[in-house]
Amino acid sequence: MVSFHRRPLPEDLVAFESELGRQLLAEAIAAGTAGAFFPLVAQLHTQADPAWCGLGSLVTALNALGIDPQRPWKGPWRHFSEDLLICCKTLEQAAAEGLTLPEVACLAACNGADVRGVSAEPGTIDAFRSDLRASVTAPAGPFVIVNYDRAGLGQTGAGHYSPVGAVHEARDLALILDVARFKYPPHWAPVERLWQAARAEDPSTGHPRGWLVLSRGTSSVRPLCALPAEG
């Protein structure tokens, strides 16, 4: 069986830990456009299954928002992991099918976040930039999770989710905190290409992909939707 230890990052993207990547972060911090980076990278989580990029992104964002799951994780600790995100869809279904943008939004809402989903229809580039800017200039959310087609960034794979931690406005780059760290560790990508990659149709919905904006909900965990009945 063919197996992989990471995949080479396309040459027109910038690795977070490269010399240029380190410089871009320093400049984004200085420009005040890396606010989201700190809480998100502090909780950046590796998706626990190859199809759980939506769940892994949610685990990262919910923990970064400091939301209390109000139920135990392990031992005496309350902390989000994929297996606490049971709502809207079973983990088995998520592993088999992945998750659509509305399903990830549903899971976010069930677990105590205020969430807004945007479909990347034509003409939404300004809204995308505006949501990214509002996120990266704030120190503790809202956070943006982008749902995009990896092909649009020249990467192997298809539909994917990851949060964005920072923007470098002068070079028009976004720092993707990729939850598939076993494949592509964090990297910078052009904002416009990321938006174009989010415009790709999701075959499960027949609609474009897009992005989610998550913030700390006013109430805590709210079971808005139940698991579909079995059988």
Added chain:
Amino acid sequence: MVSFHRRPLPEDLVAFESELGRQLLAEAIAAGTAGAFFPLVAQLHTQADPAWCGLGSLVTALNALGIDPQRPWKGPWRHFSEDLLICCKTLEQAAAEGLTLPEVACLAACNGADVRGVSAEPGTIDAFRSDLRASVTAPAGPFVIVNYDRAGLGQTGAGHYSPVGAVHEARDLALILDVARFKYPPHWAPVERLWQAARAEDPSTGHPRGWLVLSRGTSSVRPLCALPAEG
């Protein structure tokens, strides 16, 4: 049953995501003493069991070193997680007893790292500073994992392991990338207090705790030691 959503960080430590914490990182990057931060935080892993801080720190450091585990993790991907670190001690024993510094060193060596362990005997503060400096001024390892008693930092809990990502030399602070992110997200602590906390005796060995220096081995995975025979 009493349960917790994080623990309050002692007031004399500095949270990574606080305004001061963000400033300290920017200054450490500018001073060239945050080299280790980038690869380590890109792979910072939450310990998967309350007693697996040594394993969680190793997962972080081995992935940050870019070592190929040469065996599958999930799907087609080769990536370190705790359950790949089977060598020297079973996971069940590690969960029940924790791991001593020599046991973590053994696991690191089995899994392809060159490792040097230092017991925090009296008079080793200069060696500690020197190992930290060599780590944080390099862009891709060696990496330092400290084994310390949380009580020495005013934290709840006892023996713990975590990697250090950066040093702020002017303020003499070290950035602890705590693998128990469900309890204490990353934070800055005084270097000398961290060394003092590493001087505490480990009741399992009767010797002081200390630190490990890990770098990419010249060979890859080397099964230096086998699991103890069962029964």
